[in-house]
Structure formats: structure tokens, C-alpha cells
Amino acid sequence: MVPDILDTRDAASYVRLAVVTMERLRLTGDGPPFCKLGKAVRYRKADLDAWLASRLVQSTSSGA
Template identity: 65%
Template sequence: MDILNTIEAAEYVRLSKPTLDRLRVSGEGPVYAQLGRAVRYRKADLDDWLASRLTRSTSERGAA
């Protein structure tokens, strides 16, 4: 199991660290583990989160 810190996770999903932090705080980001003050992400969870955000067109973004 691959465990990444926030900087590594941000690089993996090609986002900036502040953007990943913002997504985590808003509840829109990938699931994570809080270990004391440290935040960690599993690569598999990052892959799942990315897959859940796939769309075929921009018109699908607002559809629920």
C-alpha cells in the first residue's frame, strides 16, 4: 500500500498543495487519514477520487 503525504499526493494528482488542502477542508477532495497533525493519502484512494471526477463533456458537470 502506497502512502503519500500532502505534497506527494498533490504532485500525484497534478494539483498544487494549496488546492488539495482547500479540497480536503471543503470535503470535495479524496479521502485521507489524519495521523496527529499529519495528513496522509493512499494512492488507491487518489486513483478512485480521480476516476469519480471523470466526465465526457462540460455539460455533465452541472448534472446531478
């Protein structure tokens, strides 16, 4: 079972991306919403699911 709050490593694993990709998406603002708790970055599982759903496309010609 996946916990509701994930660190960057676990969030990257959950969405099948590299940690460095998650970090880059966070810096550019293109990634899922995240929380800062002191220096720690955390992602809510619901936000990761919503972010993935928002990136669904019907064909390669309609993709980003």
C-alpha cells in the same frame, strides 16, 4: 514507483494539483479521503485513483 501512502505534497503532485488546492479540498470535503496520523495528513494512492476516476466526465456540459 509511487508509494502507497503519500503526504499532501506528494499527493498533490500525483493528481497534478497545487498543495493549496489539496488543502482547500480537504477543508471543504470535496477532495479525496485522507488519514490523520497525529498532525500528519496522509493519502492512500488507491483513494487518489478512485477519487480521480469518480471525477471523469464525458463532456463539458456534464461536468461539475
